[in-house]
Amino acid sequence: MSYDPVTLSRILTGLTLFVHIVFASLGVGVPLMIALAEWRGIQTQDPHYSLLARRWARGFVISVAVGVVTGTSIGLQLSLLWPTFMRVAGHAIALPLFMETFAFFIEAIFLGIYLYTWDRFKRPMLHLLLLIPVAIGSSASAFFITTLNAFMNTPQGFTLKNGVFTDVHPLIAMFNPATPTKVSHVLASSYTVSACLLAGIAAYSLLMGRKEAYFKKALKLTVMSAFIFALSTAIIGDFSGKFLAKYQPEKLAAAEWHFETRREAPLVFGGVLDENNKVKYGLEIPYALSILAGNKPDTKVIGLNEFPEDERPPLFIHYMFDLKVTIGILLVLIPFLYMVRRLLPGNRHGGYPKWLLLGILLLGPLAVVAIELGWLFAEFGRQPWIVRGYMKVGEAATTSNNVGSMLLLFALLYIVLCGSCVIVLARLFRSKDVVDEMRELGIEGGTVK
Amino acid sequence: MSYELVGITVLWTFLFGYLIVASVDFGAGFFSYYSVITGHENKVHSIIQRYLSPVWEVTNVFLIFFVVGLVGFFPDSAYYYGTALLIPGSLVTVLLALRGAYYAYNTYGSSKEDNKIYMAIYGATGLLIPAALSTILAISEGGIITEVNNKVHLNWGSFFSNPYTWSVIILALVSVLYISAMFLTYYADKAGDRAAFEVLRGYALWWSGPTILACVFAFFQINRQNPEHFSNMLGIAWVFILSLICYLVAVYLVWKRRNLGWTFILVMLQFGFAWYGYGHSHLPYILYKQVSIHESFTNETMAVALITVFIAGLFVLIPSLIILLRLFLFDAKYVRGSSPKKG
Numbered sequence: 001m002s003y004d005p006v007t008l009s010r011i012l013t014g015l016t017l018f019v020h021i022v023f024a025s026l027g028v029g030v031p032l033m034i035a036l037a038e039w040r041g042i043q044t045q046d047p048h049y050s051l052l053a054r055r056w057a058r059g060f061v062i063s064v065a066v067g068v069v070t071g072t073s074i075g076l077q078l079s080l081l082w083p084t085f086m087r088v089a090g091h092a093i094a095l096p097l098f099m100e101t102f103a104f105f106i107e108a109i110f111l112g113i114y115l116y117t118w119d120r121f122k123r124p125m126l127h128l129l130l131l132i133p134v135a136i137g138s139s140a141s142a143f144f145i146t147t148l149n150a151f152m153n154t155p156q157g158f159t160l161k162n163g164v165f166t167d168v169h170p171l172i173a174m175f176n177p178a179t180p181t182k183v184s185h186v187l188a189s190s191y192t193v194s195a196c197l198l199a200g201i202a203a204y205s206l207l208m209g210r211k212e213a214y215f216k217k218a219l220k221l222t223v224m225s226a227f228i229f230a231l232s233t234a235i236i237g238d239f240s241g242k243f244l245a246k247y248q249p250e251k252l253a254a255a256e257w258h259f260e261t262r263r264e265a266p267l268v269f270g271g272v273l274d275e276n277n278k279v280k281y282g283l284e285i286p287y288a289l290s291i292l293a294g295n296k297p298d299t300k301v302i303g304l305n306e307f308p309e310d311e312r313p314p315l316f317i318h319y320m321f322d323l324k325v326t327i328g329i330l331l332v333l334i335p336f337l338y339m340v341r342r343l344l345p346g347n348r349h350g351g352y353p354k355w356l357l358l359g360i361l362l363l364g365p366l367a368v369v370a371i372e373l374g375w376l377f378a379e380f381g382r383q384p385w386i387v388r389g390y391m392k393v394g395e396a397a398t399t400s401n402n403v404g405s406m407l408l409l410f411a412l413l414y415i416v417l418c419g420s421c422v423i424v425l426a427r428l429f430r431s432k433d434v435v436d437e438m439r440e441l442g443i444e445g446g447t448v449k
Numbered sequence: 450m451s452y453e454l455v456g457i458t459v460l461w462t463f464l465f466g467y468l469i470v471a472s473v474d475f476g477a478g479f480f481s482y483y484s485v486i487t488g489h490e491n492k493v494h495s496i497i498q499r500y501l502s503p504v505w506e507v508t509n510v511f512l513i514f515f516v517v518g519l520v521g522f523f524p525d526s527a528y529y530y531g532t533a534l535l536i537p538g539s540l541v542t543v544l545l546a547l548r549g550a551y552y553a554y555n556t557y558g559s560s561k562e563d564n565k566i567y568m569a570i571y572g573a574t575g576l577l578i579p580a581a582l583s584t585i586l587a588i589s590e591g592g593i594i595t596e597v598n599n600k601v602h603l604n605w606g607s608f609f610s611n612p613y614t615w616s617v618i619i620l621a622l623v624s625v626l627y628i629s630a631m632f633l634t635y636y637a638d639k640a641g642d643r644a645a646f647e648v649l650r651g652y653a654l655w656w657s658g659p660t661i662l663a664c665v666f667a668f669f670q671i672n673r674q675n676p677e678h679f680s681n682m683l684g685i686a687w688v689f690i691l692s693l694i695c696y697l698v699a700v701y702l703v704w705k706r707r708n709l710g711w712t713f714i715l716v717m718l719q720f721g722f723a724w725y726g727y728g729h730s731h732l733p734y735i736l737y738k739q740v741s742i743h744e745s746f747t748n749e750t751m752a753v754a755l756i757t758v759f760i761a762g763l764f765v766l767i768p769s770l771i772i773l774l775r776l777f778l779f780d781a782k783y784v785r786g787s788s789p790k791k792g
Contacts, residue, residue, distance in 0.1 A: 065553030068506055069546035075513050079520050080538045083531030083601075087524045091747050094521030095754050101514045102762040108506040109769045113776055133769070170754040399600050400535045413543050417550050424554045 006394050008403035009081040012410060014379070016074045019414045021375055022368055023067035027107075028138045028187065029194025029229075030060045035131040037221060042124050047443040048214045052221070054118065055434070056198065059425055061115060066421050068108075073410070081403065085386055085396035091165040092158045092173045093148050100144040107137030139187060146186045150178035153378075154247050155387050177247045181240040182378075188233040189374065192331060193367040195226035199335075200364030203357045214434055219352075219360070226363060227335035234328050238292070245293030248388070249302035251381035254313040255321040256289055257282075261303040265289040269322055273315060313381045320377040327370040334359040452752040453742040456522035457735070459759055460515055461728045467511035468724065469628065469717060474508045475575040476629020478548070480652060482572025485565070493645040496637050498556070504773065505552055509545070519735075521755055525745030526735050532601035533594040534585070541581045548574040576622060583621035587614040590675040591737025613667070613674040620663040624720070627656040631699065631716045635709040636778075650703060657700045661693075664723065675737060681730035688726035695719035 034053045041049030079086050110133040121127050151157075157173030158165040199222035205215045244252035253259070257268055257279055267289040271282025287297040294301075304312055337356060341347055386393045481497045520527035531538075547570055555567035588594060593608050594601060608614060630652035637645040668689070672679040682689070699715035702708050733741045746752065 062553055064506070065550050068509055069549040072509060072513060072545055072549075073542050076516060076538055076542050079516070079527040079531035080535050081531075083528045086520050086527035086531060090520055090524030090527060091751060094517075094524075094747060094751055095758065097517050098521050098755055099758055099762075101510060101517050102758070102766065104513065105507070105510045105762075105766055106769055108510050109773050112504060112506060113773060117776065166748065168748050168750050170751055398532050398535060400532060402536055406535060406539045409539060409543060413546055417546065420550070420554060 005399060005401065005403045006397040008407055009397040010393065012403060012407045013074070013077060013081055015407070015411060015414065016070060016077055017375065017379075018372060019418065020067065020070035020074055021371060022193075023063050023070060024142070025190040025193045025371055026060070026063045026197070027067045028142045028190035029192070030056065030063070030198075031111075031131055031135040031138060032191055033194050033198055033222070033225065034060065035128065035135060036225065038124075038128045038131070040221065042128060046217075047438075047441070048217050049221075050124075051214070051434070051438065051441065051443060052218055055429070055437075057115060059428060061111075062421060062425055062428065064111065066417055069417070070414070071104075081398050082386070082396050083398055085391065088163065088165060088391065088396075089152075089387055092155075092168050092170070093151055095170040096144040096148045096151075096174050100141050100148075103137045103140035103144060105137075106133050107141065110134045110137065142186055142190065143183050146183045147174045147176070147179050149378075150182045151176050152385075152387050153182075153382055154178040155390055160390055178243065181236065181243045185233065185236045185240055185374075188229055188236055189367075189371055192226060192229040192233050193364075193371050195222050195229050196331065196367035197364035198222045199226050200361045203360035203363075206352060207354070207357045207361065212435065214438070223335045223338045223360060227332065227339065230328070230331035230335065230367075234332055237325070237328060241292045242294065245299075245301060248381075250304060250307045250311070251313055251317075252293065253302060253304040253307075254315055254381060255317050255377065257304075257315065257318050258289060258301055259303045259305050261300065261306060263290060263298045263300050265293070265299075265301040267292060268318075270319075311384065313383050317377050317380050320373045320380070324370050324373040324377060327366050327373070331363060331367055331370065334363055452749065452756065453522070453746045455756055456518075456746070456752060457728075457732070457742050459756075460518045460522065461725070463511060463518065464515045465721065465724050467508070467515060468720065470504070470508045470511060472579070472625045472628035473632045474505060474629075475579050476625045476627075477633060478552075478571045478575035479626065480629065480633065480649075482568045482575075484648070485568055493633070493637070493648050496640055496642055496645045497633060504777070505549065507770075507773070509549060512545075518755075522747055522752065523735055523740065523742065523745045524747055525740050529594055529596075529601055529736055529739055530585075530588075533588075533603035536603075537581055537584065541578060544574045544578050544581065548578065576625070579621040579625045580618045583617045584608070584614055587611060587617050587674070589731070589734075589736050590671070590678060591734075591739070592674070594736060594739065596739070611674065613670040616663070616667040616670040620660075620667045623656055623659040623663050627653065627660040628716060628720070630656055631703065632713055634703060635713045638709045650706070653703050654700070657696075657703075661696060678730055678737070682726065685726055685730060688722050688729075692719050692722035692726070695722065 034056050037049045037056065038053035041047065041051075041053060110130055114127070114130040114134060117127055117130065151173050154177045155173070156176050157169040157171070159167045161167075199219065202215055202218035202222055206219060241252065244255075256265075257271075257273060257277070258265060259277055264287055266287065267285045268279050269283040269285065271279045274280055289301055290297050290299040293299050334356075337344070338360065341352070341356060342349075344353070347353060382388060384392050384394070386396045477497045481494055484493045484497075520531075551567045551570045555571065588603075588608070590613065593604050593611070595604055596602070630649055634646060634649040634653045637649050668682075671682065695715045695718040699712045699719060702712045702715070733743055735742060735745070747755075
């Protein structure tokens with residue numbers, strides 16, 4: 001691998017997105033969780049839930065700040081690192097980019113209002129309503145920006161004439177075949193990762209021996225949400241598999257190391273490839289790939305050999321896919337065990353066994369890893385194309401010779417940002433204990449009921 | 450009006466919006482830090498924080514909006530500016546990132562009030578970012594970005610040796626401080642905070658002199674850099690004269706401590722006239738002789754779609770901004786600081 005501007009641009013873009021994706025997902029998911037808690041608080045007149053919403057919101061601002069600034073980075077880097085891509089594809093993709101900034105505007109405005117109007121309205125419901133534009137704004141941003149990514153995977157709505165996109169239909173470009181599955185998968189996984197991280201925090205407090213009802217309520221709300229979101233993410237993931245089989249068969253084939261086109265195709269889990277592209281040590285599940293691709297054991301699945309070698313995605317995406325799916329199963333399974341804990345041997349009283357709490361604590365990091373793997377898989381799976389079938393990555397990058405030093409600069413920036421973000425968040429929650437805050441606000445809740 | 454003219458007007462207007470709100474923000478960051486190190490802290494600091502906290506994120510969006518809109522309407526500008534501005538663009542991004550993050554850390558995350566390091570980062574970036582961003586105006590006059598054998602270069606030598614580059618940097622620095630001080634004077638007056646008002650009024654008057662000098666200096670440097678642009682500007686000289694009149698009236702009112710609401714409107718008009726006059730005479734070029742609004746315009750379908758979305762977006766955006774302003778700028782109780790600060 002040579003370190004030319006193209007490779008370096010890829011690394012820098014990848015790095016920025018790697019950091020941004022986590023914070024962006026929280027930006028989409030956490031407002032929903034906050035709204036859920038505040039709504040429960042108003043519905044049940046239980047101040048614990050309102051306090052939960054307040055404490056989440058306080059931490060959320062910190063993560064939003066990092067999300068906003070890394071989002072600004074990627075927004076500018078699109079033009080700085082991929083000027084040719086923007087010059088050519090800009091003719092077809094400007095609309096969702098532009099709409100995304102509007103959604104971002106709405107989110108930014110109402111988040112500012114929400115944070116500064118606790119106790120300012122006579123009716124608490126009015127304050128909760130402010131979260132609706134925040135949640136809509138962040139989900140809409142995710143929607144628009146994902147349609148753009150979907151376009152790069154299944155471009156349509158234009159004709160390429162002498163290197164220029166002509167006869168453009170912006171809406172057809174936006175609503176391309178990849179849009180439905182991609183958008184819903186992105187949204188569902190953002191909700192999942194947010195619920196999982198918040199569940200992890202609640203589990204951590206319980207593991208540390210806290211006994212207050214507050215933490216148990218937090219755990220219940222977050223784990224139940226995590227279950228619902230993770231399950232929907234998994235179901236949508238299955239649709240995505242069927243989408244790939246139909247529209248991007250080379251991505252699915254590379255993910256599954258499926259070389260020969262055939263019916264009754266087996267699914268390979270794990271394993272290694274030898275020099276003749278034969279799978280060794282893999283776990284083979286008969287018919288599973290055909291079922292994944294078309295719900296029937298005799299569905300014909302297109303193999304990688306149908307594609308010229310220089311248009312095949314890298315084969316290491318197989319591991320990303322496997323790992324992501326495995327984590328996805330865990331994300332459904334652990335919350336499920338929480339729900340049926342009363343049925344577990346030796347746990348009639350519905351207590352929280354230590355192993356279960358540890359599992360819930362792990363949900364957060366696992367979900368973050370799954371999100372990263374999912375995106376890495378989606379992006380590497382599109383190689384060597386930047387706009388599949390039209391423009392290769394190598395043709396789109398900047399020609400500048402300074403990408404290397406910028407890569408170092410940004411790597412340093414992200415290390416500093418993420419490090420300080422974690423420190424600030426940790427300090428924020430330690431400096432004001434829940435029980436102290438409940439006492440301050442006059443909420444009862446130092447003891448177990 | 451042709452689509453491309455609508456497009457560039459929309460973008461120019463948003464850049465003007467950014468100029469005003471970001472100037473207030475950048476200058477406020479600097480004054481906030483300055484007040485802490487000079488001991489005026491208790492007088493002006495809280496009033497600055499009260500304004501900035503709910504709006505900092507919105508300010509950022511104005512810039513993104515402009516950049517995205519520019520490459521959307523005029524994809525060629527992404528090619529020329531994008532390739533040539535990799536280093537300065539990245540540096541600005543890093544500064545913006547540090548500023549945004551540390552502002553949030555200081556306001557929401559810090560256990561003790563006003564972490565000195567966070568505030569220093571905040572104050573310093575408040576001056577560095579406008580300086581760096583303003584250089585793009587110098588670059589847009591042409592001669593600095595060159596294209597040889599289909600490769601775009603930024604000519605650093607002529608960039609730094611160019612007096613016009615330095616004149617816009619100076620102009621950016623002083624006008625940020627001037628606009629910000631003028632706004633905060635008005636805000637302090639509204640809050641009924643006499644002590645803060647007197648300090649901020651001092652800043653505003655102090656920075657008004659350098660601002661007008663820098664304006665005149667930059668004005669004549671354009672002549673050396675780009676005579677064609679300069680003669681276009683002379684053709685609409687009345688706009689710049691109006692700008693000067695607004696400036697004089699604004700400074701006079703602050704001096705007399707009168708009609709401070711009008712003062713800030715006059716400051717906006719002063720910069721507005723200069724801004725649109727400058728922009729109008731720059732046309733049809735976005736980058737002199739390389740990117741013109743006519744040749745590098747996006748296809749017509751996309752232009753219609755973008756303008757439609759823009760109009761639809763305004764229906765949501767303007768009411769939202771009005772709510773924000775009413776809650777935090779025109780709400781006497783909040784401005785005086787008697788309603789709760791944050792969750």
